[in-house]
Amino acid sequence: MIVDLINEFPTMEILKNELLNKYTHTAIGGPADWLVFPHSIEEVHKIVDFAHENELLLTVLGNSSNLLIKDGGIRGIVLMMTKLVGxxxxxxxxxxxxxxxxxxxxxxxxxxxxxxxxxxxxxxxxxxxxxxxxxxxxxxxxxxxxxxxxxxxxxxxxxxxxxxxxxxxxxxxxxxxxxxxxxxxxxxxxxxxxxxxxxxxDDFNQRRRDKQPLELPSAGSTFKRPTGYYAGKLIMDAGLQGYRVGGAEVSKKHAGFVVNIDHATASDFLQVIKHVQAVVYEKDKVKLEPEVRIMGSD
Ligand SMILES: Cc1cc2nc3c(=O)[nH]c(=O)nc-3n(C[C@H](O)[C@H](O)[C@H](O)COP(=O)(O)OP(=O)(O)OC[C@H]3O[C@@H](n4cnc5c(N)ncnc54)[C@H](O)[C@@H]3O)c2cc1C
Known part of the structure; x- marks a missing residue:
């Protein structure tokens, strides 16, 4: 079904074919077919009902700080919740x-x-x-x-x-x-x-500034903490800091972060993730599971 969401909801804040890399903390991500910023609960409700009735894909994003959105972007409707505040x-x-x-x-x-x-x-x-x-x-x-x-x-x-x-x-x-x-x-x-x-x-924020690569785009900790280990330490001990594919790199400051150092694509980022998983598994037999939410199409 071909929809024109802007025509359907003329008073809502809606963008068509909007690149998501403008919003994500990784600065990575292809376009959303429709990007909606609801300003009220009623607007969220209208969009959820519309997507349900018309069997459209609906993806919900918050402040996009834990996301790796693939380069092909997200089909259907993306609800970005950052204007529903109070x-x-x-x-x-x-x-x-x-x-x-x-x-x-x-x-x-x-x-x-x-x-x-x-x-x-x-x-x-x-x-x-x-x-x-x-x-x-x-x-x-x-x-x-x-x-x-x-x-x-x-x-x-x-x-x-x-x-x-x-x-x-x-x-x-x-x-x-x-x-x-x-x-x-x-x-x-x-x-x-x-x-x-x-x-x-203030103490927590100082510790972050000291240890985390806050000056570069990232999605925070790339991997979940495996039981009994720290992902960052496993990655550091495997000598992977600085490992790079294209513009994505295992942070030299904190091994638990993959950072976008130069116009990385989602594919660069995913290749770094796969390599780190393979090397750590080979060395320590620990399976690292991504904490970042990977979504969208290639
Ligand atoms: C520099 C940096 C430091 C970080 N430090 C930490 C840390 O110390 N601890 C920690 O836990 N995380 C950390 N993170 C990761 C991230 O900030 C958290 O996971 C955060 O809670 C994600 O919130 P978000 O609104 O950005 O969600 P998003 O990244 O937008 O989305 C994350 C997931 O939540 C879903 N979602 C978001 N909002 C909604 C909603 N309203 N309804 C339904 N589903 C929703 C999305 O579909 C997605 O699957 C860090 C990230 C960065 C970049």
Missing amino acids: IRHDADSLTVLAGTLTIDTSEYAYQQGLTGFEWAAGIPGSIGGAVYMNAGAYNGETNDILASVDVITRNGKYKTYTKEEAKLNYRDSVMQHTHDVIIAASFQLQKGDKTIIRATM
Whole structure:
């Protein structure tokens, strides 16, 4: 079926054949047939219903900080949630719209004197992405503070998952299996000392600047942590730092990151991933599984 989404939804922010490398933290990714920026939950709902009724592919992106989108791009509709933003504050709990940045939410919690969100101070994703991935750092993770998640199911129903139903585990959540669109999440925090909260956030951010290649495009840690090991250490010990294909390279600063040093393509990035997996398996018999979400067509 040939659709003209702009004609269908004239008041929405929609771009046709839009290159996604403008938005991804890897600066890699071909075009989306239709790129939609919903500004309200109602707009998300309309697009989900339309995609369902017309059997169109629908891909949901947050702040695109954990993605490797292939060079052929993404067919159908891409919903980029970054303009669905807002935080509601009630006593010690926050309800946050899915596109709100995790960094902004962490900063907001600090301003309210609430503790629990410090670990997220430097994670460059959205709240929807943090819930979907159970993002975490420095001994904290989304699941620690999650109270509930509001979603729209793929057939257009509103639904709320309790923390238990959302099943957040290491880089996993129930939404990875149901493919629901996350529209908001609520978090239970505690009153804390603002000076200590600020110092903790600053310390975490300094540690990131010291250790991570933040000056180059990447998707953060390329691989999940294999049980009993650290991916970065395995890669470093295998002598793979600086291994390069085209414009993609295993970071010389942090072996756990693949960085885009010079107009890398998704194919460059994937070849680096495959090589690292093969060498580490050969040497240590450990299977490295990508943490970055690989999507789109060649
Ligand atoms: C420099 C750097 C440092 C990083 N450090 C960390 C770290 O310390 N800890 C950590 O856990 N991660 C880290 N990351 C990875 C990344 O920031 C997190 O995984 C983040 O939570 C992803 O959020 P996002 O909004 O960017 O999601 P995206 O990258 O846009 O998407 C990730 C996945 O979530 C899905 N998704 C996103 N939003 C929604 C939604 N609203 N509804 C349904 N599905 C959705 C997408 O379909 C995709 O499969 C880092 C990345 C970078 C670039």
